[in-house]
Amino acid sequence: MRVDGRERNQLRPVHIETNYIKQPEGSVLISVGDTKVICAATIEDRVPPFMRGEGKGWITAEYAMLPRATEQRNIRESSKGKVSGRTMEIQRLIGRALRSVVTLDAIGERTVWIDCDVIQADGGTRTASITGAFVAMAIALHKLYEKKSIKTFPVSNFLAATSVGILSDKQAVLDLNYAEDSNAEVDMNIVMTGNGEFVELQGTGEESTFSYDQLQELIKVAQEGLLELFEYQKEALGDEIAALIKGSSVEKEEK
Amino acid sequence: MRVDGRERNQLRPVHIETNYIKQPEGSVLISVGDTKVICAATIEDRVPPFMRGEGKGWITAEYAMLPRATEQRNIRESSKGKVSGRTMEIQRLIGRALRSVVTLDAIGERTVWIDCDVIQADGGTRTASITGAFVAMAIALHKLYEKKSIKTFPVSNFLAATSVGILSDKQAVLDLNYAEDSNAEVDMNIVMTGNGEFVELQGTGEESTFSYDQLQELIKVAQEGLLELFEYQKEALGDEIAALIKGSSVEKEEK
Amino acid sequence: MRVDGRERNQLRPVHIETNYIKQPEGSVLISVGDTKVICAATIEDRVPPFMRGEGKGWITAEYAMLPRATEQRNIRESSKGKVSGRTMEIQRLIGRALRSVVTLDAIGERTVWIDCDVIQADGGTRTASITGAFVAMAIALHKLYEKKSIKTFPVSNFLAATSVGILSDKQAVLDLNYAEDSNAEVDMNIVMTGNGEFVELQGTGEESTFSYDQLQELIKVAQEGLLELFEYQKEALGDEIAALIKGSSVEKEEK
């Protein structure tokens, strides 16, 4: 039995509130248990210098935590004057993951900026950010599509992420909260598409290791959780956008 | 008539939701119209180096905006590697204002960290931050008082802030939203205590000036709004804390 | 009686030495008691990127202190690698104040850089900087006008600044030196134009507050000092430039 009474393969309660803030082209507040992240998607009508003239778009992400999202107040990165290695890893991961399900050629020379700001943290902030950011991004790109600024809907697949881990009893559990994460022997983040392909798989044994069999078990548990997360995303996006994503995916597979 | 239909001396709708995030000792989400700020108060059991050994406490504030709190995405200060002059001015103002109603000797060698994070901006973010931060701080200090970590309740007075300005028709209006603020000829922020004394008064005529008579009018309009804000604060804090603040204040006046 | 024997409403001795350094288009050494500031005005033939193509000019200011302008040596901001919040507040204030009396359209796409470098500090460095910078700027713009690079003299009014404060005896005094400033309960900086309008009014009660009546008294004392400062500026600038400023002002009022 887990600290919060969940089964090994049970997600925490998930809520995705769309249009949480009014200014961005797309925004959500995603809660996964006590982890809460505001995800905002901004469409900018140009790409970074290194991509100009290629006729394709770019997706980039930034991630931050409010100082008191955590038990101990953490110092603002703006006060420190630099972004930590952990933050950089996470924002590179989010951007890379989202780019894997968007046809960049289809959005033209535009940048989609994703901002994930954690307002309350209880483990799994990076995976919640990816799951929420996907929804915010789809809403923002759908506005572009509705205005006919782009011809085809560029999101080719659903995309969500979760964490799995091995606790001291050597068994795999789904969606670790902060207390579990702190004591896990192995920690793995998995990003998957709606048709079950991996986008990222990052397993780490800090001062520990894991076997081939444990790897298989971790993946199996993650897959169950991810199927559930896709359902939350579909509900949040509504039938119209969900159908467009599915259609886009089909189209892609036929190519 | 104003752009949003308000009277000249009318505040926007104000909501103060206490304990909005679970980790900080005190927290609120304050909304003033479409301006929304998460204010968190953290009690740290030490003071900055320059104050050690004096037996008194310190209150300091930090202020930031999410990138898409605004119409145009603004670049994170952590990415720029430095905090802007505007941000520094605001956080210095918030800290100074709060210190004016707290008996620093009474909190011992502790620092109260105030974090004001604007999640949606529509003008008046610095004054909403002060009004909300006061409530978060009172809640946090009350916890310290309840645990008997401090002997007397150190908050001697209510404290709120609002903005007033002169629009192109040369008349004073209360609580400017972003559209009004952008076009105002004169902009003034006033921080006041519950017994009507000024703590800060900052009037600025960017590429414009204001007369002695206009100054009097601005102050009068601000005072009306501030009385209303004190009521919202009392309601958010509840009778027990409100009575402690009032008591503390009386005590101080008798000295 | 004050620590240096002055009356409550008496300025310290003021000297404005024009053309103090030879390279800038305009420069002064202003002394207000023992506070000494070198103010230099530079005309640059372009504006910041955000203003290009609008056909109007910009005025911006920088402020710094030599390390031993003060009793304790202060660390250079270049060594610290960043500009302090206090410095940023002051340089924003100086720039904003000067812009209020210059018709930016009349100077074309040019930037006036104001550099205020405090070589000796004894209180009131920001207000001395504004008073001195106005003179340096007027000299620099007059050169532009004489060379017929601009058609109308763009300075529409005199502009000076002073500080007032409330000492422990609860009464208002003019032009605080460092010893007075350190002990003042309330500190107010007032920037005013030659025709008596306010440009900036910044009153602060650090760990203290002030009443409506005290505010009126502070303003009255400041106004007396400012009238005197305008006389020093006129003398430093000479009749020709003083007449141009007066003329420009009249013109503006008639509009």
Add this chain to the structure above:
Amino acid sequence: MRVDGRERNQLRPVHIETNYIKQPEGSVLISVGDTKVICAATIEDRVPPFMRGEGKGWITAEYAMLPRATEQRNIRESSKGKVSGRTMEIQRLIGRALRSVVTLDAIGERTVWIDCDVIQADGGTRTASITGAFVAMAIALHKLYEKKSIKTFPVSNFLAATSVGILSDKQAVLDLNYAEDSNAEVDMNIVMTGNGEFVELQGTGEESTFSYDQLQELIKVAQEGLLELFEYQKEALGDEIAALIKGSSVEKEEK
């Protein structure tokens, strides 16, 4: 057939030259094809502040490239004034990996600094760094053990890393060079211990994805290469140190 004529499961030529530079406690020059990295291990007799008094040690790594290690000159991070996200990710990975095979309690309050400086880059610099750094670290810790500064040899297992990937023909290949890496659809880095357990497994599909079956194939190919790398390490370290590592490992398993 691959661009350089290798088989799918064939490593590039590997050379590990020990004691390459004279000052560090342990150093190697590792070459994996045209990728060359100087790895140096430094023993410092203290730990970072957050670990003081716990009686255990720490291992931390830094990674850099010479500007012309690459085809295009890359700007020094010291000139840019900040370390890139990519560099941070790599140095965090190297440190984490090495810590997984060292009993930190056994080295006392000491820090092992690992410096990996790439002098020539042709793909796989992070995995070559880990493989080389392991050898440099083992040499440095062996000196400590020989001087009897520590009682037990703290390295519990061999540790090496390699990359695998999926090229456009959808098949898995081992040890990608730069040309292959640039065109790979999927890129995976695997860090493994001498007894076949995973320490890190990081698979990424940039603008692409991979299936469960492909994952299995990638792992299989990597395992073959890693077994070979352990042989190179044993040869470089010599029988005495290799036996100590094996012994240490046995001891650990028995616990």
Add this chain to the structure above:
Amino acid sequence: MRVDGRERNQLRPVHIETNYIKQPEGSVLISVGDTKVICAATIEDRVPPFMRGEGKGWITAEYAMLPRATEQRNIRESSKGKVSGRTMEIQRLIGRALRSVVTLDAIGERTVWIDCDVIQADGGTRTASITGAFVAMAIALHKLYEKKSIKTFPVSNFLAATSVGILSDKQAVLDLNYAEDSNAEVDMNIVMTGNGEFVELQGTGEESTFSYDQLQELIKVAQEGLLELFEYQKEALGDEIAALIKGSSVEKEEK
């Protein structure tokens, strides 16, 4: 004949005004032609961490220019957030030079901070800084000696600096102004003690070279100028301090 009508071996007019600013323990305004530098010496009662416990003192220097000391406004190093290579070279040179004539053991664990701030620049700012800083330092150390905080006067010799160069006519000239310096083929700065020994000799041929014979000629011309500079320093310091320096020097030579 030179651009300003001087002879080849003629210094520009030199003025050293002592106690130019009131706060520092020692200060001068030195003018060498149109080059003007404020030099301030601060005595701090501790040494940098790397010297603690050795019972000896340290001398360190900082150098800066006001933005409009030069014909073109130069950007403040505090705004750029870093100190340029040129500034670092100069401040290292000033500190090193002054340390060569002070018995660091004799000043105890104290740091002498030297601040050289150029308020007007016309060539030779680093050599004027050294010549002026020597005087400011001697005054500051004399105060310490008079208060009997130190037993022996620690300055063992006079110290001054000048520049020499080779212009396009291939001949050596003394004390180059900015116009000459910009066109010189060879530029040499020489720091010398009162008894004719070299402390620093830095000759540079930017895009040019110089022969052994030219070197001899440059040194000869510099020596003439330096003898004159020692006279200006003696006059500025007065007989009492000059005698102490001479005495200290004699004492040292006898050792």
Add this chain to the structure above:
Amino acid sequence: MRVDGRERNQLRPVHIETNYIKQPEGSVLISVGDTKVICAATIEDRVPPFMRGEGKGWITAEYAMLPRATEQRNIRESSKGKVSGRTMEIQRLIGRALRSVVTLDAIGERTVWIDCDVIQADGGTRTASITGAFVAMAIALHKLYEKKSIKTFPVSNFLAATSVGILSDKQAVLDLNYAEDSNAEVDMNIVMTGNGEFVELQGTGEESTFSYDQLQELIKVAQEGLLELFEYQKEALGDEIAALIKGSSVEKEEK
């Protein structure tokens, strides 16, 4: 007799290995005793902004040390976020020295980037860098010349550098190693061209001074060492490039 048994006027063993790394246009590994530096030359087809449109080239240098090039590990400048004053001095020196023997007009609007990375340090790293960088630069420019991208070979002379110093026995020695350098009373770096002209001469007496006679002796000893270094350079470059340099020089003298 010296610590390593050398004569006073004897260089340490010198080796120059050309094309040490494969990517740069020119590269060498230079060893001077235990001091080892990788020098790389990169040709970039543009010049810095301040030189655009002038039709001439530029040469600039960067210098760094691996953290364990030294006995004590030194912190990376990228981690500190800034380049030290010592590093800046050295890289400015290297660039300036190389520019003195290259006809910048002849290379067109190109920049030659020189990277000197010390992998092992035992004194004289800056002079070894110059001697090695000259060879790397000549190789890179020769490639340009062979491809007929430039018409004339732009290197007009050989260029090498060495250090000389005065040890505690007051006599001059050549090519100081780290142990000697740490105890030297006077330290001088001399950069000279193949026809015996000085390019840089930097003599420093840290807490010490030197006489005119000692200066002559230092120069004499340096000249002997430099003649030998030119031979090592010729051998490394081969007859063809050496002849081009000699020819270029003759041509220049005839002008």
